Amino acid sequence: LGKELTQNLLSVVFDYDGNLWFATGGFRIYPERQQQGVLGYIAHSAIEAILNGEQTDLSKAVFVYELTPGEGAENGIAASKDGAVILTNKNCYLLRANNGVEAVWCTPYESVGAKVSGEGDKTTGGGLAWGGGCSPTLTPNLVMFTDNADPVNLLALDMKTGEVVAKTPVLDDLPDGYQVAIENSAIVYDDGAGTVSTIVCNWFGAGNAGLADPNNDSSIQSYANIYDQNWLMKGNAMIAPGVERVDTVKTDSGYEMKSIWTRNDLSDTAIMKLSTATGYIYGYVQDLTTGMWQYIILDFATGETVFTMDVSNKYGYNNMAIGMYTGNSGNALYCPTGYLELLRLQDRFVYLPELPYREVDLDQAARNVLTQDQFAQDGGEGTVASWRNTATIRNVHPNTTVAFRMNNLSGSASDLTLYAYGPDGKLAKVAPELWSITDETGAAVTELTDGVLYELRVTVADSGDFDLSETEKEIKLSVVLGK
Incomplete structure (x- = not known):
């Protein structure tokens, strides 16, 4: 792809036709600074040729969608049979590979811009994104993500048209001294019977407030550059709390959103996981009373804590904003830590x-x-x-x-x-x-x-x-x- 593109590669995903979609950018892409990201894809035929050891002319296989200066991708990409969905700091796009990048629709959204801790806040860091920090998550009919407005809203877009079909504030009742920034993909579960459940987690405080510095290059993916040092050393006491479940329900007149439960006592940066087989949500949090890092299991229906497993109270067991993942045995949950260890939780069933x-x-x-x-x-x-x-x-x-x-x-x-x-x-x-x-x-x-x-x-x-x-x-x- 060339030095210019690979230096700032933010996210990649294959679409259903085998084309490799990519987005470049960073965090805090301020429109007034005229930073510019790139959206595009590499044709499947070129990828196959490279994998087969053949020479290929990438100049005829790499297709780029031009963004206006000041617009860039700060999030991941989601793909479905309809195309690739990419969220920038200004718009949400549905793009298709059609001998070039075809923009099927482009839906703008509102944002208050970059968020950092202010005087009197209980955090010292901030959020990462200038715009919506939540990578889009797809159902067969909807695109789900949050904006970065005040208050933050959960949006549901029609997959075919890009129309905003539902919208509601989330995490809008936090205690004084806390802000909201949702920087990871939401958990989205479509029950197939007309209800789409979304779990959003607050992330505010983990981001380095220094990203606001005009000389800060957010494309350099280092912890010292991206994350708040107080959070790295002091743990989740420096993270704003908030986990909420919102259901989007299909009605005869369209879609309606309603809050099912909220937990304002939990701070989680581990990107929670939902098991529909067990009906549990799995997370990794810190008990702020004891300082103990622990696995936690929530009831999906009620949000109540049903199980905790202590790990350690040492600061290095901060999960460092690296997501948990599950093993293929159906009985293993993994979480990386700042000690470069991989924790594994299993049920002796x-x-x-x-x-x-x-x-x-x-x-x-x-x-x-x-x-x-x-x-x-x-x-x-x-x-x-x-x-x-x-x-x-x-x-x-x-x-x-x-x-x-x-x-x-x-x-x-x-x-x-x-x-x-x-x-x-x-x-x-x-x-x-x-x-x-x-x-x-x-x-x-x-x-x-x-x-x-x-x-x-x-x-x-x-x-x-x-x-x-x-x-x-x-x-x-x-x-x-x-x-």
């Missing part, structure tokens, strides 16, 4: 009730959502009623009882059927005498209540029909409940 002192290796355990289609394709009958639970147990007895903890069961236990995967990849029913549903003490239960923790206990034989491991004295079991 499987154990051996007859040998409780022997821990099951969680790196060899997984619980994944099994779709109804896959359940039926693999040989299951009825409706899938649990996650697919998988575990490997070493140094086993000829017959070993394995317990999986789960809390998403309801109705009569007699209506459930246990299936186990065989070496052929197909599901087979497990004989009733080999498994049971119990409470945490091991007592059998007949009626199940959603939200109560139960145990699925199953006895499996080494080298038996449901042992997926060929190693002697090692059992690998993969089971799922049907109803």
Whole structure:
């Protein structure tokens, strides 16, 4: 792309046709300073040629959309079948690759400009973006992002036309001494039944107030240049609080937005994660009373805290505004820290009730959502009623009882059927005498209540029909409940 472009590359994403969209810029792109970012894409054909080791003329494969001086991208890019959505400090665009960059629509929005801490504020830093700091998030019909107005608004744009179809203030009831700057992508969940839920998190205070200095080059991506030193050293006491869930509901007359819950006691820069399988929101915060950094789990429906796990009260366990991410096992949540460590949170959902002192290796355990289609394709009958639970147990007895903890069961236990995967990849029913549903003490239960923790206990034989491991004295079991 050339030195000029790669020096300031801010974000890239592939569209559905394999073209690589890019945006250049930085933070605090002040219109009066005439800074200018670039939007564009590299043609899929050129990328394929490069990957195949062929020479290609990039001058005929790189297409750029000209922005006016003072306009630039400060955020990420989102792609869908409709095109690439890019938010600049002034406008939101839907762009398509059509032998050049085609602007399908351009929707301007209002902003009060760069925000920094003022006299009397409880923070010393500021926000990052001059305009909206929230990278756009897409549903099949809507584009969701926040502006940088006062108060900050959540906007919903029609994906096809760019029209603003709904708008509402967010985090507008904070205690005195705090401002609002939403600098990360919002969590957006479309339930497919007309409701789009959005989780926004305040970020104000983490940004370096020195970005306002005309000589500051925000394209230099260093912590000292981008982030407030007091936040890096003192933690989330220097971050403005605020987490809010807003639902956008489709009605006969259009869309309506309503606040579902707000938490003004939490400061989170870890980019929270939502699991629709569990109904929980996962974050990484600091207890401001003890200084303890901790994982936190919120109930998606109510916003209430349902679990915390302490990590450390040392300042280096600040997550440094690097987002958390999840593992593919369905049971791992990772968070980087300032100590250059990677924290991992896992639920010990499987154990051996007859040998409780022997821990099951969680790196060899997984619980994944099994779709109804896959359940039926693999040989299951009825409706899938649990996650697919998988575990490997070493140094086993000829017959070993394995317990999986789960809390998403309801109705009569007699209506459930246990299936186990065989070496052929197909599901087979497990004989009733080999498994049971119990409470945490091991007592059998007949009626199940959603939200109560139960145990699925199953006895499996080494080298038996449901042992997926060929190693002697090692059992690998993969089971799922049907109803």
